[in-house]
Amino acid sequence: MAVFSKIWAFNVLASRFCTILVVSSAKMAKEIMKTHDLLFCGRPSFVSQQKLSYNGLDLAFSPYNSYWREIRKICMVYLFNFNRVQSFRPIREFEVSHMLEKISKSSVASKPVNLSEAMMSLTSSIICRAVLGMRYEEDGVENSRFQELLKETQALFTSFFVSDYYPFLGFIDKFTGLFHRLEKNFKEFDIFYDQVIQEHLDPSRSKPEKEDILDVLLQLWKNRSFKVDLTFDHIKAVLMVITMFTTFTLQI
Template identity: 50%
Template structure:
């Protein structure tokens, strides 16, 4: 009797399981076949440029694609239409962040604005950053600092121009942006040759490396021992300790000088001044503590330096390979400035072609090509496919910028497309979202656009730029370094010639 029941029920159970698996497969987005247990982890962890690898895969499997990273499901979005569905229609579902080991550690377990999971705490923190740290009024208040640092930058480049020396623009711009961020955020200006500056640069490199490091425990939680054996956890702890000491020194200096008492209102001073006053005045809906403040300092310290420098370098790289376009931008800037002899930030609004060039550079070479990863908080249907809770979601801005269904001649650098159409780069046009969109749009967007615009405008106003002897535009590569931010792999070397 038992044998008979088995013979009858086994085929029924097998058929049920088969149909169930087929149904589940039908609801899962298409994607490449993976290996048992590890899925596609071996491909993604060894890919030189993840955004380009995923872009190539999307050409075969479509604008919504499913992969598996160990135990973590991943959905990759590669079209403007689906980016809008994820970042706007279902923004409430996809507005949280995954808890990656390196990012969580350096953000004080998600106490910052960038890597914090979506929660009541994050919403209150967002209000603080929007109202007190990165409002248009606050960004404008830093204009004198930007002007001073740009005048120093012009003087530095002029010394190269006077002797026709070759300038490493990558190093120059990284130094400029990190100095600017230090003054805006901490009220500090480190001498370029001093020990404090060397320490700052080392910390920046270490933090960037840890943010982009591959931790096996992110994809196999039970295998954290592997990260310990490899020495990666020890390195992370060391970096965190050094950063924490750096932030604490800055805080102690601010408290010792007691500059907060001389401010006219709570929003005066550098960003750390503002945060200390908000903490001690208990004028926020959440009680800020020192770890909250350090988490925010981390975002500004790392995020601001990386993205601004990358945007400037890519724009200049594109222009030196298109001399006629560079001359056109320079002609517009120099005609506007005229006899004034100085470029003001207010002039940027009148430089339509410069803005179009910068926007087109941001389209093809976004500083964060995969934006920052998101995670689903509940089950959701996207384009008829099921996305389960805790699914990792990448929005591939690099692929979206090269989508021929959205952009005409997507691989060509055509600034004119931003002249003829009113394309908003601040998160409302989903074919062009270099700063993200929705609830998690970058809070420093106004600061970033202002700094990139005024920096490039001054570089082009004061100097003519030439390639070193024997180097042609065709010799300039457009390779990208791996990492969260898309930096140019090989440094851009140019010879500046003083125009005025």
């Protein structure tokens, strides 16, 4: 019991002031990962994460509970299964080939290439096609808008919010403009997702050759055959986390 009390106290402290909890003994690892695993399977609740995930409606930032188990089942069975991932392989191959072709042409013409921008364009194109079923033109307004939203979201996810560690000093985040940036970014992404959802629901929309992830989510929303009563906010939260983590992964 004494060991558990020490672990619990350290977990509370770590959730506020640390990002990593190091377990250096087999005995302590057993206490954390087996005996009291339910107490340690969550994560601290941060302002930016909760806002951009629609108060934890997604898979990554939802607390461990019955809702998380249900949304995890939906994602693993219908969105991230092997066949679904393999179906997007031609998209990945085409976009990578397209990027290399652009770099090659710039090289022949002795033009400089910004690899950071090229990678950002690559990831946004893959995401748009696999998740949203569309490909924005590289120099188009919509593509620039999507990339800017992604960049701002990434910046906010890694920003230091004083209110995360000292809630009574949350007014500082208002003075620094972080709260305003967070709210603005959330509203712009919310409007963007609303537009894409309405486009997918349009009865005059031509049937795509292959279903994208949003098509699958909307079909699940129509069927309503799960314990979770899916709403558009649930769908947008899942889209947000897929967009963010796919971008981070492909850029590493």
